[in-house]
Amino acid sequence: MMEDHLKVSVDTILEQYSSAPLPVPVPAINLSTLGDAQGTFVQWPTCWVKFTSEVMSNKSSKGKKKLDIHKKPTIQRSLVSEKVLLSLTRDCKWLHSMIASRSSDDPIAITLDASMFHYESDDSHALLTIEDISQFLSGAMINISIIQIFVIAMQDYLQGLDTFAQLGWMCPESISSTACESNPEDVKVYIHRAITESQNADIDILVAPYYENVFRNTCAHGSEKVNKIIWKQMKCAKQTGGLECGYYMMRFMYDLSRSINEGQDLEQVYTSTLRDEAFSMAEIHEIRDRWAMYVCDNLL
Template structure:
């Protein structure tokens, strides 16, 4: 297998929103207006249904000034950026999270950051997991800047392998749906987790770009990587795909340390949706991290 250094091109600095709030110091919130009285983010019946962690998040965020964005640092090493970046989480994002609406990229980025910190805190240090930023492989970038996407994928995979990572986790958002790719260069395989359980599997715009990068990294495989489709939990509504991807990521980083472990997870036949406790655990993890690391 050939692993060489790729010529480094500057990665466009990510923006979880169209524009980040101006003139902000790292670790602070942006303030577009003065502090207002506490305004509930959700209806009372929703609030009563939330866990303690989500209630605490709600109470903290509802006290923030109108127009405030929570900032979560995204280290350049995590997502293979040229410089550290920020994910901006608005009150609207938190409301969508608490009410079970469709979640945006900043929620996923923040969750990936929280898991990496959790892995790094374990006694044996960081687990052998690499990460790819979903914003850098977005539909817009694939359509209008495919060469930049290819460069980013190649850089991220090469840097992860040099760091000793056994596989990379790459969430994707396309056609208003989140799914997960797990990239294993050692066995030239990409495992695909899709809670929609569509057959035949959906073809993402990034697929061809990723295939070309994998061919370049593994010159012995003329046909490119093998795609395998996980028999994962199937969502029972049209909005929980992001929470399912977060659950898939959580389970993989806690169960898998080698490529063959991904193979075993992929073969597990899972029928039906996640149970409530599995979803609530993920929601509480995200709420806890944002409350104590972002606010």
């Protein structure tokens, strides 16, 4: 977001102003006038925004920056191809706009709470890079930081509901295929700690976003003291290509969270009532929009 600007939705335009130029045009997706931007979000100078639905306190204008109306509009760069930009939903376009207008390309640091992710001691951190967001917007295979952020978003989503479902989460990086293959003993210790802490907190459902084959192999060679795991085959949507796994994982987490919060029997839901065909593009877009707006509202 540019300094001294707000995110506004262009909903209704008086006919005589439809050709007025935008203060921050986005030429990559042909947004240059108010008429072009109708039905989407744009960046708007704060001093041009008048609030009518709330009482605003009168603040001294001393020291405030004045907008130079003769200054040339800022032209945003594009993080993805023109074809991709034109295909994005409104929320994803807004994410692109906010990232493209940042003054720095430094990664965005995200705090991963130790108690939530069952780390041994201190909080951990993930970095969200420009490349990560570009891959996300392009529909390419996504980095694990995208999944970590979505887990946090799901926890916030559940906490905002009237009936908060007690759900536990494992860190996807701590049980990733790389971790399972390079440090299987550390993964076993982590899983044991996550399960123990969840049981002590009366959390019955512990979500583990993982790569199935490697994770199962790691669990199968665990300590003999641990009770044998009973695996149950569930029905779920199946991806059609090799790049969608991250988006499917996020959709699974979202559907799982909703089912648990609604008090549904998960075994019944995932063995008989769920389809096993691919997710529709609308279902994938819904998840991408949720992720995009969480980042815009909480991390930028």
